[in-house]
Amino acid sequence: MEIPGEMSSDPHTVLRVTRTKAQAKESYDRMSPFYDYFAGIFERNYRNRALKRLNIAAGETVLEVGFGTGHCLKQMAEAVGEGGKVYGIDLSSGMLAASKRRLEKAGLWNRVELTCDDAMKMPYTDNKFDAVFSSFALELFDSPEIPKVLAEIRRVLRTSGRVGIISMSKEDGASLLLKLYEWLHRKLPQYVDCRPIYVEHSMKGAGFGIQYKERVSLLGLPGDIVIGTKLSSSVSVTT
Numbered sequence: 001m002e003i004p005g006e007m008s009s010d011p012h013t014v015l016r017v018t019r020t021k022a023q024a025k026e027s028y029d030r031m032s033p034f035y036d037y038f039a040g041i042f043e044r045n046y047r048n049r050a051l052k053r054l055n056i057a058a059g060e061t062v063l064e065v066g067f068g069t070g071h072c073l074k075q076m077a078e079a080v081g082e083g084g085k086v087y088g089i090d091l092s093s094g095m096l097a098a099s100k101r102r103l104e105k106a107g108l109w110n111r112v113e114l115t116c117d118d119a120m121k122m123p124y125t126d127n128k129f130d131a132v133f134s135s136f137a138l139e140l141f142d143s144p145e146i147p148k149v150l151a152e153i154r155r156v157l158r159t160s161g162r163v164g165i166i167s168m169s170k171e172d173g174a175s176l177l178l179k180l181y182e183w184l185h186r187k188l189p190q191y192v193d194c195r196p197i198y199v200e201h202s203m204k205g206a207g208f209g210i211q212y213k214e215r216v217s218l219l220g221l222p223g224d225i226v227i228g229t230k231l232s233s234s235v236s237v238t239t
């Protein structure tokens with residue numbers, strides 16, 4: 001079966017995701033005990049920068065989508081203080097267990113509520129959150145899913161609420177290094193699973209106003225930090 005976009009020679013085409021959710025869950029479950037040893041070292045600085053830009057305040061109710069081993073959950077729990085609450089949703093139960101350990105160790109578990117599920121359909125009421133954060137997770141959703149998961153983020157965010165996303169970026173689509181990375185992604189999608197996407201464009205299309213954007217370099221590969229706010233006008237996304 002040919003997957004649309006996968007074989008395209010157009011450097012601007014975003015690659016499709018070929019693995020199933022069950023395979024993604026299994027892969028992250030397997031990696032979760034060791035994840036901090038081999039992943040995220042280079043991204044940490046940018047992840048923290050994006051989180052700082054989101055400017056989480058004491059008393060707020062906030063959400064992280066695809067929280068991994070919980071580094072950002074911990075910072076978010078510190079920022080909201082005793083009067084606030086942090087929610088998180090992640091596909092992997094292994095990642096949830098790792099995050100729980102981190103938060104318990106920090107004495108912050110009582111400020112956090114975690115759910116193990118696909119973020120395509122979130123178990124939260126409309127307009128619940130003051131801010132939503134996601135780091136290196138949006139680019140794991142298949143292309144037709146990206147507008148839908150952003151619509152779901154928009155649904156659970158209050159009007160004028162903030163969203164902060166850091167992701168690999170496709171905006172420098174023609175660079176040799178990016179082409180090499182995408183070749184590796186096609187060959188080893190289980191291991192090189194993130195792929196570059198159009199973050200700002202997708203966020204605008206989902207009804208977010210863009211407040212801040214920064215291009216960052218992830219070992220020479222482009223990434224984008226984008227901070228947006230939920231605009232009040234409704235945007236319809238085909239589901």
Ligand SMILES: C[S@@+](CC[C@H](N)C(=O)[O-])C[C@H]1O[C@@H](n2cnc3c(N)ncnc32)[C@H](O)[C@@H]1O
Nearest residue numbers: 028066067068090091092095118119135136137
């Ligand atoms: C590349 S890791 C990034 C983890 C963390 N945000 C970080 O920056 O270190 C992606 C995370 O997203 C989660 N994830 C993948 N697909 C997901 C989905 N459909 N719904 C929710 N979480 C998902 C994975 O389990 C994993 O924890």
